[in-house]
Amino acid sequence: MDRMDTRRTRGAGPDLAAVARLLADGTRAAFCLALLDGRAWTATELARHAGVAPSTATEHLHALVRGHLLTEERQGRHRYVRLAGPQVAELVESLASLAPEHRPAPRSLSADGRRRALAHARTCYDHLAGAVGVAVTDAMIGRGLLDPAHGLGLTGAGAAWLADLGIGVPPGTRRPSVRPCLDWTERRPHLAGAVGAALCRHAFDAGWITRVGSTRAVAVTPAGRQALHRHLGLPGDLLAGR
Amino acid sequence: MDRMDTRRTRGAGPDLAAVARLLADGTRAAFCLALLDGRAWTATELARHAGVAPSTATEHLHALVRGHLLTEERQGRHRYVRLAGPQVAELVESLASLAPEHRPAPRSLSADGRRRALAHARTCYDHLAGAVGVAVTDAMIGRGLLDPAHGLGLTGAGAAWLADLGIGVPPGTRRPSVRPCLDWTERRPHLAGAVGAALCRHAFDAGWITRVGSTRAVAVTPAGRQALHRHLGLPGDLLAGR
DNA sequence: GGGACGTTTCGGCGGGCGCCGAAGTGTCCC
DNA sequence: GGGACACTTCGGCGCCCGCCGAAACGTCCC
Numbered sequence: 001m002d003r004m005d006t007r008r009t010r011g012a013g014p015d016l017a018a019v020a021r022l023l024a025d026g027t028r029a030a031f032c033l034a035l036l037d038g039r040a041w042t043a044t045e046l047a048r049h050a051g052v053a054p055s056t057a058t059e060h061l062h063a064l065v066r067g068h069l070l071t072e073e074r075q076g077r078h079r080y081v082r083l084a085g086p087q088v089a090e091l092v093e094s095l096a097s098l099a100p101e102h103r104p105a106p107r108s109l110s111a112d113g114r115r116r117a118l119a120h121a122r123t124c125y126d127h128l129a130g131a132v133g134v135a136v137t138d139a140m141i142g143r144g145l146l147d148p149a150h151g152l153g154l155t156g157a158g159a160a161w162l163a164d165l166g167i168g169v170p171p172g173t174r175r176p177s178v179r180p181c182l183d184w185t186e187r188r189p190h191l192a193g194a195v196g197a198a199l200c201r202h203a204f205d206a207g208w209i210t211r212v213g214s215t216r217a218v219a220v221t222p223a224g225r226q227a228l229h230r231h232l233g234l235p236g237d238l239l240a241g242r
Numbered sequence: 243m244d245r246m247d248t249r250r251t252r253g254a255g256p257d258l259a260a261v262a263r264l265l266a267d268g269t270r271a272a273f274c275l276a277l278l279d280g281r282a283w284t285a286t287e288l289a290r291h292a293g294v295a296p297s298t299a300t301e302h303l304h305a306l307v308r309g310h311l312l313t314e315e316r317q318g319r320h321r322y323v324r325l326a327g328p329q330v331a332e333l334v335e336s337l338a339s340l341a342p343e344h345r346p347a348p349r350s351l352s353a354d355g356r357r358r359a360l361a362h363a364r365t366c367y368d369h370l371a372g373a374v375g376v377a378v379t380d381a382m383i384g385r386g387l388l389d390p391a392h393g394l395g396l397t398g399a400g401a402a403w404l405a406d407l408g409i410g411v412p413p414g415t416r417r418p419s420v421r422p423c424l425d426w427t428e429r430r431p432h433l434a435g436a437v438g439a440a441l442c443r444h445a446f447d448a449g450w451i452t453r454v455g456s457t458r459a460v461a462v463t464p465a466g467r468q469a470l471h472r473h474l475g476l477p478g479d480l481l482a483g484r
Numbered sequence: 485g486g487g488a489c490g491t492t493t494c495g496g497c498g499g500g501c502g503c504c505g506a507a508g509t510g511t512c513c514c
Numbered sequence: 515g516g517g518a519c520a521c522t523t524c525g526g527c528g529c530c531c532g533c534c535g536a537a538a539c540g541t542c543c544c
Contacts, residue, residue, distance in 0.1 A: 015341030016334065017271035024266035025532075029259035044490060053534055058492055060532090068340070077490050077541040091340060092258065094333050098310070099257030267502075286520065295504055300522055302502090319511040319520045485544100492539070500530085509522070514515100 022067045023095060027052055028060045032069070032083070032092045036216060038126035038197075040073065040080040086192065089125035117217040121209070124216075127196030128203070132220060136199075137191040139232040146191070154195055162195070165231065167202045169194050264309045265337060269294055270302050274311070274325070274334045278458060280368035280439075282315065282322035328434065331367030359459040363451070366458075369438030370445070374462060378441075379433040381474040388433070396437055404437070407473065409444045411436050 023029055030050040035041060041049075047057035061081055064070040069088050073080045083089050121132035128136060140146045145158035154162075162169065191199065203209045208224030211217075220228070228234040265271055272292040277283060283291075289299035303323055306312040311330050315322045325331050363374035370378060382388045387400035396404075404411065433441065445451045450466030453459075462470070470476040 016275065016338045017266055017268045018342075019337050019340050020262045020265035020271065023262035024259055026259045027532080029262065033258065042490080043492095052532090054491065055493080055535080056533060062492095068342075079491070087336065087340060091333075091336050094329065094336065095261050096258045098261050098329060098333060100260070100310075269502080284520080285522095294502090296521065297505080297523080298503060304522095321521065487544085488542085490539105490541085493537085495534105495536095497533085499532095502529095503527085504525105506525095507523085509520105511520080512518085514517085 019067060019069075022064055022069055023092070025060070027056070028064060031057075031060060031064065032088075033096070033216075035070070035081070035083045036089060036092055036125060037123055038083070038089075040082040042078050042080055046081070083125065086125060093124060114217075117212060121218045121220060122216045123200065123218060124192070127190075127192045127200045128209075128218075129190055132218075133190040135234055136228070136232060139234055140191070143232065152191065161231075162198070165202065167198050169198045261309060261311075264306055264311055265334070267302070269298070270306060273299075273302060273306065274330075275338070275458075277312070277323070277325050278331060278334055278367060279365055280325070280331075282324040284320050284322055288323070325367065328367055335366060335371075356459075359454060363460045363462060364458045365442065365460060366434070369432075369434045369442045370451075370460075371432055374460075375432040377476055378470070378474065381476055382433070385474065394433065403473075404440070407444065409440050411440045 023032060027050045031041075031046050034046060034049050043057050043061055044054055046061070047054045050057070052060075061070065061072070061079070065072050065081065069084055070081045071084045073082075083092075119130055121128065121130040123129065124133070127133070137146070137152075140158065141152075143157075143161075144155055145161050147153045147155050190196075203224065206223075206227065207221055208227050209218045209220055212219050225236050229236060265274060269292045273283075273288050276288060276291050285299050285303055286296055288303070289296045292299070294302075303312065303314070303321070307314050307323065310326055312323045313326045315324075325334075361372055363370065363372040365371065366375070369375070379388070379394075382400065383394075385399075385403075386397055387403050389395045389397050389400075432438075445466065448465075448469065449463055450469050451460045451462055454461050467478050471478060
């Protein structure tokens with residue numbers, strides 16, 4: 001029997017495998033995890049982040065762009081890449097959530113700490129996730145700012161609340177203003193979409209939250225605790241972390 | 243520089259890549275797509291389905307079980323495997339939804355037809371998805387059988403409605419009785435969880451829907467159209483497909 | 485123009501891994 | 515017991531592909 005015949009593994013096969021193969025490499029996976037912060041990175045930044053030569057990074061980025069997981073944007077001698085969309089971010093998140101690191105009974109103490117920090121509060125693409133993200137969403141529903149009956153649509157009161165905080169939501173965006181996004185720790189929808197992104201950006205700008213090191217985990221600052229208590233009635237102990 | 247140092251690709255790397263690598267092979271992907279019907283398959287069935295030797299299938303199944311994507315159950319000389327849970331099914335679905343086959347502007351006419359059939363109605367793990375699945379869920383919300391305010395919880399009227407149809411939902415199950423599941427065609431939650439599974443099973447048993455060939459696509463039968471119109475008020479033309 | 489720098493292309497190397505067939509183990513049933 | 519059958523283990527083959535460094539290309543800025 002001809003060998004070529006049996007080697008359909010890498011060649012034809014279901015298209016599903018082609019997408020998975022893009023994320024099956026440690027370096028490309030590291031790129032996507034880094035890009036999960038929603039920002040655009042240059043090729044060199046990603047190369048240094050993952051610890052590979054620039055030429056290697058170029059090849060990986062080509063593959064990811066060709067596979068429609070990333071979009072690129074050239075500016076002068078720089079090449080910026082970002083995740084191609086929320087679906088890609090969700091895919092990366094759900095892959096990570098099935099990894100051994102996030103399975104019950106974690107191995108090491110440091111891994112456990114990392115896991116808990118991420119479960120508490122983190123960015124998911126461009127909005128807040130984790131226990132804090134879910135708590136914020138629940139509080140907004142409880143105060144009538146979001147309408148759970150219409151896919152977490154923004155109510156009139158919600159729009160006023162945002163305006164009151166000085167949070168503007170770009171109206172021209174194609175994305176639905178709010179969109180539920182399942183959380184891997186809570187398995188419950190939380191606030192994504194344009195509103196979620198705007199809220200998250202404001203929380204960073206106003207110093208409510210800060211990034212923990214260079215990870216996706218975030219910490220709620222004392223000012224953030226105060227603000228979230230005043231504006232949403234969230235209890236201080238929930239936001240204290242741990 | 244030592245070569246071992248730079249070869250962290252396959253070895254260490256982010257755990258995300260390890261999960262993706264399990265689905266990055268055409269044969270393993272074919273296994274998971276087949277298992278997406280929610281049933282348990284034997285190793286030999288899967289081997290024949292994917293066109294590989296039994297020994298090859300064994301190795302793949304070991305990898306998938308070790309990676310917690312599949313669970314196994316030995317019965318006599320048979321080894322049954324099934325997807326490890328709804329999260330895995332969702333992962334496989336979202337990988338497939340990002341594959342070129344499901345991207346806008348499909349290539350061939352046959353691929354287009356397949357795509358449309360799947361978009362219309364299909365099984366997703368153990369419940370209904372596609373336009374029909376979403377329509378059923380919407381109708382149930384509209385009739386007060388599901389409560390969108392509590393994560394698509396079953397209302398009292400909903401429980402009575404199910405009982406009236408003779409649909410029993412196993413109470414001992416750990417899974418939440420209803421659970422939203424995002425649809426790749428509609429990008430909207432539809433009815434999953436124990437209730438979704440029971441409803442889907444009943445629809446098959448009562449002859450409301452039938453499988454199209456050996457794919458995951460399903461067709462609504464004339465009897466099914468009648469039943470869905472009577473019990474949920476769904477219009478006949480929506481269910482006619484195409 | 486010329487140097488600095490971000491990015492790309494290309495060759496070459498080497499390990500990982502998916503494939504098979506043959507032989508071995510366990511289960512079922514006559 | 516003995517044969518059929520589902521599954522597993524093992525050895526070997528060969529391709530895929532990720533890695534690098536060197537050199538080329540573009541852009542920017544002095």
